[in-house]
Amino acid sequence: MSARPWLHAYPEGVPAEVDTSAYTSLVDLMQDSFQRFSDRTAFSFMGRDMSYAELDRLSQVFAAYLQSLGLLAGDRVAIMLPNVLQYPVAVAAILRAGYVVVNINPLYTPRELEGQLKDADAKVIVILENFAATLQSCLAQTPIQHVVLCAMGDRLGLLKGFVVNHVVRRVKKLVPSFSLPQAVRFNDALAKGEACSLTLPSMDGEDLAVLQYTGGTTGVSKGAELLHRNLVANVLQSEAWNAPALKRLPAQEQLTIVCALPLYHIFAFTINMMLTLRMGGRSILIPNPRDLPAVLAELSKHRFHMLPAVNTLFNALAHHPDFGKVDWSHLLVSLGGGTAVQSAVAKLWLEQTGCPICEGYGLSETSPSASCNLVTSQAFTGNIGVPIPSTEMKIIDDEGRELPPGQPGEIAIRGPQVMAGYWQRPDETARVMTADGFFKSGDIGVMDEQGFFRIVDRKKDMILVSGFNVYPNEVEEVVAGLHGVLECAVIGVPDERSGEAVKLVVVKSDPELTEAMVRDHCKQNLTNYKHPRWVEFRSELPKTPVGKVLRRELRDHP
Numbered sequence: 004m005s006a007r008p009w010l011h012a013y014p015e016g017v018p019a020e021v022d023t024s025a026y027t028s029l030v031d032l033m034q035d036s037f038q039r040f041s042d043r044t045a046f047s048f049m050g051r052d053m054s055y056a057e058l059d060r061l062s063q064v065f066a067a068y069l070q071s072l073g074l075l076a077g078d079r080v081a082i083m084l085p086n087v088l089q090y091p092v093a094v095a096a097i098l099r100a101g102y103v104v105v106n107i108n109p110l111y112t113p114r115e116l117e118g119q120l121k122d123a124d125a126k127v128i129v130i131l132e133n134f135a136a137t138l139q140s141c142l143a144q145t146p147i148q149h150v151v152l153c154a155m156g157d158r159l160g161l162l163k164g165f166v167v168n169h170v171v172r173r174v175k176k177l178v179p180s181f182s183l184p185q186a187v188r189f190n191d192a193l194a195k196g197e198a199c200s201l202t203l204p205s206m207d208g209e210d211l212a213v214l215q216y217t218g219g220t221t222g223v224s225k226g227a228e229l230l231h232r233n234l235v236a237n238v239l240q241s242e243a244w245n246a247p248a249l250k251r252l253p254a255q256e257q258l259t260i261v262c263a264l265p266l267y268h269i270f271a272f273t274i275n276m277m278l279t280l281r282m283g284g285r286s287i288l289i290p291n292p293r294d295l296p297a298v299l300a301e302l303s304k305h306r307f308h309m310l311p312a313v314n315t316l317f318n319a320l321a322h323h324p325d326f327g328k329v330d331w332s333h334l335l336v337s338l339g340g341g342t343a344v345q346s347a348v349a350k351l352w353l354e355q356t357g358c359p360i361c362e363g364y365g366l367s368e369t370s371p372s373a374s375c376n377l378v379t380s381q382a383f384t385g386n387i388g389v390p391i392p393s394t395e396m397k398i399i400d401d402e403g404r405e406l407p408p409g410q411p412g413e414i415a416i417r418g419p420q421v422m423a424g425y426w427q428r429p430d431e432t433a434r435v436m437t438a439d440g441f442f443k444s445g446d447i448g449v450m451d452e453q454g455f456f457r458i459v460d461r462k463k464d465m466i467l468v469s470g471f472n473v474y475p476n477e478v479e480e481v482v483a484g485l486h487g488v489l490e491c492a493v494i495g496v497p498d499e500r501s502g503e504a505v506k507l508v509v510v511k512s513d514p515e516l517t518e519a520m521v522r523d524h525c526k527q528n529l530t531n532y533k534h535p536r537w538v539e540f541r542s543e544l545p546k547t548p549v550g551k552v553l554r555r556e557l558r559d560h561p
Contacts, residue, residue: 009389009454014247021239021392028231040283048288062095068196069100081105081128086288088158093129101204104213106267110530117141135181150186208232217367226426227367236419237370248378258284259307263292269371299325313341313470318348331356341470342502349383370420386457394418414448415441466495468532485524487516507535
């Protein structure tokens with residue numbers, strides 16, 4: 004692509020290209036920050052601050068413990084944690100020890116967890132005790148050899164930690180009973196690590212850093228291979244892009260970012276953890292963003308400057324009666340991603356905070372940021388902005404030919420943040436990568452004359468629920484396994500709260516089958532955002548002459 008019309012739209016000071024050679028790896032980036040900002044707070048959680056120096060020390064100790072287990076360089080270590088202090092410690096430790104992070108949704112069912120652990124061939128899992136029962140029920144079928152068990156209060160100090168753990172376990176009863184006799188408690192692992200020495204492995208940008216699982220542009224869950232250089236590039240690209248807004252930060256004031264998105268999601272991993280560390284910022288960890296009163300109560304205690312969120316969270320916060328108890332006046336960037344931001348939500352957010360939502364676009368396969376609106380803009384556009392520095396985007400047809408402005412086609416992306424490929428799936432990698440290095444996103448978009456992009460449709464049947472991908476194939480496979488289901492189909496339908504919601508259409512083979520039975524089966528086998536919001540029974544499904552279910556017809560004629 005010779006012309007990049009979007010460069011004319013860049014705010015002053017934002018470069019066309021970023022120099023990613025400053026760091027050889029994410030480890031290099033983190034260790035630079037540990038030294039430069041050692042006395043600053045890196046993460047705040049439930050009233051407890053963790054400094055850069057403490058994160059440095061604890062992650063070294065935990066890395067030494069992991070090495071003592073006899074793992075080989077490049078082995079995969081899974082993390083199944085919400086936003087707690089152990090998460091950044093574990094990530095920094097895994098990478099420093101020369102291993103690969105495998106992010107896992109803590110709300111996964113045993114079936115989902117087993118599939119991901121087997122595919123990644125993970126040898127170790129760091130997991131919150133709240134989810135230990137899930138692991139127990141599938142552990143024997145996985146390659147996991149070592150389990151590190153965390154509790155909410157682990158790093159909160161002796162007294163507060165005891166109280167928090169008591170409330171979580173005994174009062175709120177959030178820890179189902181489990182038996183994992185081989186598990187080592189997180190604090191015990193740290194104690195063991197103190198007696199071990201860490202050997203820093205040699206690594207460079209081509210080494211694998213993270214396996215980020217996604218359905219990609221098809222419904223089979225697979226790991227996007229994010230190399231150290233991919234993630235370093237996206238951190239530096241994001242820093243350059245946000246600079247025009249963040250330069251309004253008062254001198255001597257530490258950048259503070261709200262981390263309400265789950266860190267296992269690539270959006271939060273790159274922005275809330277890695278970008279924050281790179282800039283010497285502080286991240287306020289929100290363990291459960293669905294508990295809005297608790298979220299707003301926590302935010303009322305802080306002065307913060309940046310809030311990455313999805314449309315549903317912006318909307319829920321803006322409509323909550325406690326919204327006014329928070330001081331939003333220092334907010335410099337409201338970053339919307341994960342799913343389309345609705346104009347009504349953007350309008351309300353701007354009215355109530357004075358800080359417009361700046362919508363970006365990306366995928367797990369692009370680490371994730373590929374394009375973004377201008378952080379200097381005061382108006383909501385409804386588009387996904389322009390490609391960020393060092394990134395090219397184009398619209399292509401089914402044969403891969405570039406289309407002119409104004410003509411819809413598939414969005415293709417090329418840049419240093421684009422993944423190396425899908426883990427052990429060369430066929431899937433070949434399907435989404437062009438010969439000249441562009442990643443085919445599966446989203447149908449259009450580019451205008453100025454280089455701004457807009458999404459108009461999705462090429463595949465993927466459903467986007469509050470920023471999370473739901474693939475009809477997976478839900479259909481689960482439902483089809485229930486006695487009494489002859490056949491079924493899943494589609495996405497518009498939903499005011501979550502953008503889209505899952506609708507399930509079932510044809511019965513047993514008249515005794517009820518909606519409650521279907522819902523219970525889904526609850527046991529699928530994490531909550533994949534649950535059907537609507538269940539409908541029909542006598543037959545629309546099909547092609549060869550018998551393929553016509554999901555589009557179900558959408559067009561509900």
